Amino acid sequence: MTAYRTFVRRTAVAVTAGAAALVLAACGSDTPAGGQDMGAKESGSSPAASTQAEGHDSAGGHDTADGHNGADVSFAMEMIHHHQQAVEMAELAKGRAASKDVKELAAKIKSAQDPEIEQMSGWLTAWGEEVPADMSGMEHDMPSSMPGMMSAGDMDELKKATGGDFDKKFLAMMVDHHEGAVTMGRTEKADGKYGPATRLAADVVTAQTAEIERMNKMLGKS
Numbered sequence: 001m002t003a004y005r006t007f008v009r010r011t012a013v014a015v016t017a018g019a020a021a022l023v024l025a026a027c028g029s030d031t032p033a034g035g036q037d038m039g040a041k042e043s044g045s046s047p048a049a050s051t052q053a054e055g056h057d058s059a060g061g062h063d064t065a066d067g068h069n070g071a072d073v074s075f076a077m078e079m080i081h082h083h084q085q086a087v088e089m090a091e092l093a094k095g096r097a098a099s100k101d102v103k104e105l106a107a108k109i110k111s112a113q114d115p116e117i118e119q120m121s122g123w124l125t126a127w128g129e130e131v132p133a134d135m136s137g138m139e140h141d142m143p144s145s146m147p148g149m150m151s152a153g154d155m156d157e158l159k160k161a162t163g164g165d166f167d168k169k170f171l172a173m174m175v176d177h178h179e180g181a182v183t184m185g186r187t188e189k190a191d192g193k194y195g196p197a198t199r200l201a202a203d204v205v206t207a208q209t210a211e212i213e214r215m216n217k218m219l220g221k222s
Contacts, residue, residue, distance in 0.1 A: 068194035073129055075188040075197055076120040078146050079204070080132045082181055083113040083120075085150060088136040089158065089177070093170060098163040101218060102170060105211070109174070112207065116200065123197065148180015171215045178208040178215075 086109055093106035121131045150158075150173055161169050181204055188201035 068123070068127060068197065069192065071188060071191035072194040072197045073124070073127065075184065075192060075201065076123050077129070077132050079181070079184060079188075080117055080120050080124075081135065082146055082149065082177075082184065083117045084132075084134050084136050085155075086174070086177055086181075087113050087117075088155070089150070089170065089174060092158060093166070096162045096166040097170065099167045099218075102167045105214070105218075106170070109211070116204075119196075119200065123194070146180060147183045148177045150177065168219070171219050175212055175215050175219075178212045181208050182212070 090106035090110040090113075093103050097103045097106065124131045154173060158166070158169050158173060185201040185204040185208075189198055189205070192198045192201065
């Protein structure tokens with residue numbers, strides 16, 4: 001009888017211990033999931049969210065670093081006027097030039113500078129600045145503060161010329177005009193802050209320097 005009671009007691013203890021172990025195991029399995037959720041909530045973001053936030057900060061920094069200054073505004077305004085006159089000169093070549101090379105060069109100048117006018121106009125609009133009006137074909141002079149600009153008298157002389165005479169006048173005037181644009185481009189490269197504007201200025205310097213060399217050869221100059 002005593003042995004039986006001892007067996008019963010041992011069995012009860014074993015059952016109780018087993019039940020306790022099951023409860024602890026159940027609690028333990030819940031704890032990691034609960035702890036992970038709490039950790040995520042306490043951190044306030046997941047790794048993906050952190051990466052997204054870093055990307056946002058980086059973009060914001062780029063915007064700030066790529067701001068503009070007064071030199072950029074002046075470059076855009078003045079180069080728009082400068083390009084407008086070059087395009088007007090190029091359009092005259094269609095019905096007046098005798099040389100195929102002059103006509104091709106004029107078409108190239110127009111096709112390059114029309115989109116640049118639109119690009120710079122877009123910058124000025126985004127900056128809240130006034131976009132210069134197109135003064136091509138008007139009787140009065142274009143702004144004379146810019147290097148290389150032709151006067152109203154120069155433009156009238158070019159409009160009256162035809163054939164070989166037009167070719168010579170066009171090339172000589174366009175060389176002067178391009179030299180002015182190169183000067184303006186170098187100023188923007190040195191003083192500007194807005195990346196797209198300084199890159200356009202560099203492109204203007206490169207492209208128009210090459211065209212100056214080409215036009216001087218067409219004029220018979222070394």
